[in-house]
Amino acid sequence: MTQPILKLEGVVKSFGRNEVLRGVDIDVAxxxxxxxxxxSGSGKSVMLKNALGLMTPDAGKVFFDGHDVTQSKGKTRERMRARVGMLFQSGALFDSLTVWENVAFRLIHADGVKRRDAKERALATLKKVRLGSDVAGLYPAEISGGMQKRVSLARSIISEPDLIFFDEPTTGLDPITADAINDLIIEQVRSLGAATVSITHDMASARKIADEVAMLFEGKIIWRGKASDVDHSGNEYVDQFVHGRADGPIQPAI
Ligand SMILES: Nc1ncnc2c1ncn2[C@@H]1O[C@H](COP(=O)(O)OP(=O)(O)OP(=O)(O)O)[C@@H](O)[C@H]1O
Structure with a gap:
């Protein structure tokens, strides 16, 4: 089998008595x-943060491209981050920076690319997500939510990463704009040949962008299978979730 680009092995994470992750095993080729x-509250974001190194697991291991990065800091972690892109929930753009400065942030501040060259690359990347140079000089508050997501997508792909994390990439968008974002994600991820790990509530998005779907419940991955099998998983938890039923083994989070 090919070496996974990312692997979580028995990852455990608690906050006080709240045992959020109870042994998460997952890998991505x-x-x-x-x-x-x-x-909601099942621990998807916590899982993502542990995978990214923004949180350290209490137990278990995280491997990136075969290397144990669980405890790694400094240069080793930076080497991993350089190969990883991230699209945060709500876009997380810097309000005080223009669109192109947001997209080029990593190039200027981490990779030491000159401002002029970084701008050129930012403009080229914005073009890939169908945003023209007219948008590049605007501030995030001056563009729509759908455009902000496209800017975030451009920012996540500018370094041509091998692995991209998407945290709720379609949250807050109408279904048509969400679908356009899904199409852009698929197009750009394919052209990079990158692996992706996405977390979402949006089943339309999951069905569209996933090769495989995994379900996190009570701190563990309880099912994993092809996206095309998600509607007949034979798992009552998955079944309840994908059909959005209040009745079933999962209690609503209210
Ligand atoms: N830094 C933290 N300190 C304490 N508790 C935390 C912290 N981060 C997350 N939690 C707790 O971990 C649990 C899982 O939260 P998480 O945000 O991962 O859920 P989620 O599945 O991403 O939810 P949603 O889909 O609503 O975004 C929650 O009970 C949350 O309160």
Whole structure:
């Protein structure tokens, strides 16, 4: 089997008595697209943060391209981050920077690329997500939510990463704009040949962008399979979730 680009092995994370992750095992092959589904508060973001190194697991391991990065800091972690892109929930753009400065942020501040060259690359990347140079000089507050997501997508792909994390990429968008974002994600991820790990509540998005779907429930991955099998998984938890039923083994989070 090909070496996974990302692998979580028995990852455990608690906050006080709240045992959020209770042994998460998951791996993603290069170029593959995995979508992790799960209810509100099930620990999807915590899982992502542990994978990215923004949180350290209490137990278990995180491997990036075969290297154990669980405890890595400094240069080793930076080397991993250089190969990873991230689209945060709500876009997380810097309000005080223009669109192109947001897109080029990593190039200027981490990679030491000259401002002029970084701008050129930012403009080329914005073009890939169908945003013209007229938008590049605007501030995030001056563009729509759908455009902000496109800017975030451009920012996540500018370094041509091998692995991209998408945290709720379609949240807050109408279904048509969400679908256009999904199309852009698929197009750009394919052209990079990157692997992706996405977390979402949006089943339309999951169905569209995933090769495989995994479900997180009570701190563990309880099902994993092809996206095309998600409607007949034979798992009552998955079934309840994908059909959005309040009745079933999963209790609504209210
Ligand atoms: N830094 C933190 N300190 C304490 N508790 C935290 C922290 N981060 C997350 N949690 C807790 O971990 C649990 C899982 O949260 P998480 O945000 O991962 O859920 P989620 O599945 O991403 O939810 P949603 O789909 O609603 O975004 C919650 O109970 C949350 O309160």
């Amino acid at each position: 290069p170029g593959q697209s995995l979508v992790v589904i799960g209810g």
